[in-house]
Amino acid sequence: xxxxxxxxxxxxxxxxxxxxxxxxxxxxxxxxxxxxxxxxxxxxxxxxxxxxxxxxxxxxxxxxxxxxxxxxxxxxxxxxxxxxxxxxxxxxxxxxxxxxxxxxxxxxxxxxxxxxxxxxxxxxxxxxxxxxxxxxxxxxxxxxxxxxxxxxxxxxxxxxxxxxxxxxxxxxxxxxxxxxxxxxxxxxxxxxxxxxxxxxxxxxxxxxxxxxxxxxxxxxxxxxx
Numbered sequence: 165x166x167x168x169x170x171x172x173x174x175x176x177x178x179x180x181x182x183x184x185x186x187x188x189x190x191x192x193x194x195x196x197x198x199x200x201x202x203x204x205x206x207x208x209x210x211x212x213x214x215x216x217x218x219x220x221x222x223x224x225x226x227x228x229x230x231x232x233x234x235x236x237x238x239x240x241x242x243x244x245x246x247x248x249x250x251x252x253x254x255x256x257x258x259x260x261x262x263x264x265x266x267x268x269x270x271x272x273x274x275x276x277x278x279x280x281x282x283x284x285x286x287x288x289x290x291x292x293x294x295x296x297x298x299x300x301x302x303x304x305x306x307x308x309x310x311x312x313x314x315x316x317x318x319x320x321x322x323x324x325x326x327x328x329x330x331x332x333x334x335x336x337x338x339x340x341x342x343x344x345x346x347x348x349x350x351x352x353x354x355x356x357x358x359x360x361x362x363x364x365x366x367x368x369x370x371x372x373x374x375x376x377x378x379x380x381x382x383x384x385x386x387x388x389x
Contacts (some may be wrong), residue, residue, distance in 0.1 A: 176194055181374035188367035192304075195360045199286055199303050210354035214289050218351040221295045228295045231346040231359025238343045249264040250321055265376045266317055273313040277306050277361070289351050298352040305353045306352060308361025311340035316369040340365075 198206045221228040247270040256264035286303040300306075319336035326332050344358035 174184070181370050181377055184370035185367050185374055188363050188370060190362055192363040192367060195356050195363070196227060196280075196303075197211070199284060201243065201357060206356060207324075210356055212290075212346055213355045214351065217328040217349050218289070218291055218295060221349045221351065222291075223292060224291065227264060232296055234348065235307060235346050236310055238307070240274065240314075243310050243318075244274065244326055247314060247317060250318060261376065262321060262365055265372060269317055269369055269372040270313065271364055272372060274310065275305060276368065277309045277364065280304060281306070281363075284327050286357070288293035288352075289354060291351050294351050296352055298350075303357045303360055304364050305344060305347055305349050305357040305361035308340065308344035308358040309365040310361075311343045313368055314364030315340045316366055320369070320373070353371045 221231065235389060242287075247266055247357040251263045251267050254260070254266065281301040281303065283304045285301050316338040317330055322332060323329060340362065344353075344362060348355055348358055349352040355374075
């Protein structure tokens with residue numbers, strides 16, 4: 165009976181994760197197609213958001229400095245370092261499957277983001293007097309992608325072990341949202357870059373969760389045979 169309940173829980177988790185991956189990948193694919201097609205209304209929307217936000221940042225250097233430091237603290241490499249620490253912690257606790265999931269998810273998401281930037285080759289916003297500058301291509305936003313990816317991984321990995329889950333969940337939502345918005349405020353990304361990064365990061369987490377849940381369910385079935 166216990167194995168049946170466990171198998172049923174894995175099946176539910178697999179279904180939810182797989183559905184989530186599809187639901188997230190569809191709007192990302194739509195945005196990507198619009199970017200490739202250089203659709204006029206998307207470009208107009210990006211400019212309508214980015215230009216006034218950048219102008220506000222330029223007029224408030226203190227705020228621009230805060231956003232710059234925030235994005236530096238929550239750089240993609242910060243999340244990779246956190247993931248490495250999480251992997252070590254999970255291995256020491258004997259949770260090797262979860263450690264593998266964390267490592268593979270972070271590596272897959274990071275590499276996918278880099279490859280897509282090279283594939284789309286979208287130019288970053290350009291301003292006469294920029295608040296900040298960044299190298300590389302624009303879509304999808306690496307900060308938005310890795311913040312969504314890293315935050316989701318940390319929240320899911322720590323969820324069973326923490327008591328203040330509301331605080332953990334709040335941090336997992338607020339940090340990626342603010343980081344993405346601040347990249348727009350600094351004038352180094354378009355709105356669609358950031359939204360695309362958020363969607364892709366969460367889609368990768370959902371996809372790897374589905375894959376690992378399927379693998380665990382198969383191992384459980386094989387053990388029963």
